[in-house]
Amino acid sequence: MHLTIVLVAPARPENVGAAARAMKTMGFTELRIVDSDAHLQPAARWVAHGSADILDNISTYPTLEAALHDVDFTVATTARSRAKFHYYATPAELMPLLEEKAGWLTRAALVFGREDSGLSNEELALADILTGVPMVADYPSLNLGQAVMVFCYQLAPLIQQRAIQPAVSDENQLQALRVRVSALLQKLDVADDEKLADWLQQRIGLLQQRDTAMLHRLLHDIEKKLDK
Numbered sequence: 001m002h003l004t005i006v007l008v009a010p011a012r013p014e015n016v017g018a019a020a021r022a023m024k025t026m027g028f029t030e031l032r033i034v035d036s037d038a039h040l041q042p043a044a045r046w047v048a049h050g051s052a053d054i055l056d057n058i059s060t061y062p063t064l065e066a067a068l069h070d071v072d073f074t075v076a077t078t079a080r081s082r083a084k085f086h087y088y089a090t091p092a093e094l095m096p097l098l099e100e101k102a103g104w105l106t107r108a109a110l111v112f113g114r115e116d117s118g119l120s121n122e123e124l125a126l127a128d129i130l131t132g133v134p135m136v137a138d139y140p141s142l143n144l145g146q147a148v149m150v151f152c153y154q155l156a157p158l159i160q161q162r163a164i165q166p167a168v169s170d171e172n173q174l175q176a177l178r179v180r181v182s183a184l185l186q187k188l189d190v191a192d193d194e195k196l197a198d199w200l201q202q203r204i205g206l207l208q209q210r211d212t213a214m215l216h217r218l219l220h221d222i223e224k225k226l227d228k
Helices: 012-028 040-047 052-056 091-101 144-160 174-188 192-205 207-226
Strands: 002-008 031-034 058-061 074-075 107-112 129-131
Touching: 002 144, 012 031, 012 040, 012 052, 012 144, 031 074, 040 052, 074 091, 091 129, 091 144, 107 144, 174 192, 174 207
Parallel strands: 002 031, 002 107, 031 058, 074 107, 074 129
Antiparallel strands: none
16 A cells, blocks of 8 residues: 655644655655645755655645545544544554555555644545544644654554555445445435434444445445335
C-alpha cells in the first residue's frame, strides 16, 4: 500500500520542513499540501535538512477533497473529543487495520490539520478513520512536525514490508458501499436520521475485504426486493 502524507493549510514553513524530515527519516516519500505555500519559503528548506527531494516533489491542492482524489482509504488526525460517532484508533491500532487494507486497496492517506485549529468537521467527514496521539497533559502541545514523526515512526513497518499487489477492481469497494448505503437510506426514507447515517458511513472504514463483499451482496438483494 502506498501511504501519502497530507498537510492541510500549514502556516509555518518550519513545520513543513520538520514534517518532510520526519518522513524522509522513516522512509515516506510523498507529501501533499492543501491551501498553503509555506513549503516554498526558505525556512522550510532549512529545517528539512537532507529531505529537499520531498519538498521539491510536493503536490498542492486547493481543498482536501481534491488532494484525496485518488486515495482509497483516508486516516485523519484529530482530538478524541471531536470524534463524534467516528471510529477512533490510536497510532498503534492503525497498523493492523492498514495491513489488512493493503491486501485490497492501493493508496491510503494520513491527513494532518492546521496548527491552530486542526481539521474542520467537513474535512473530518472525508475520512474513513480518525486517529490521534494519546497524551497525558491537559493541554496538548505536540506540534505538527512532532505529530508527523510519531505516525511515520509507528507506520514505517507498513511501507518497509515487501509490497503486496492488491486485488484491484474497477472501483473503490468502500466508496461504492458508502454510495449504496446512502441510496438505500434515501429509498427507505430514513436519510434524515443523522445519527444513523453517520454511524453507518463512519464505520464502513472498519470493514475488512470479506465484510465489504458480503455487505455488497446483501445490499444487492435488498435493492432487488425493493425494486419489485
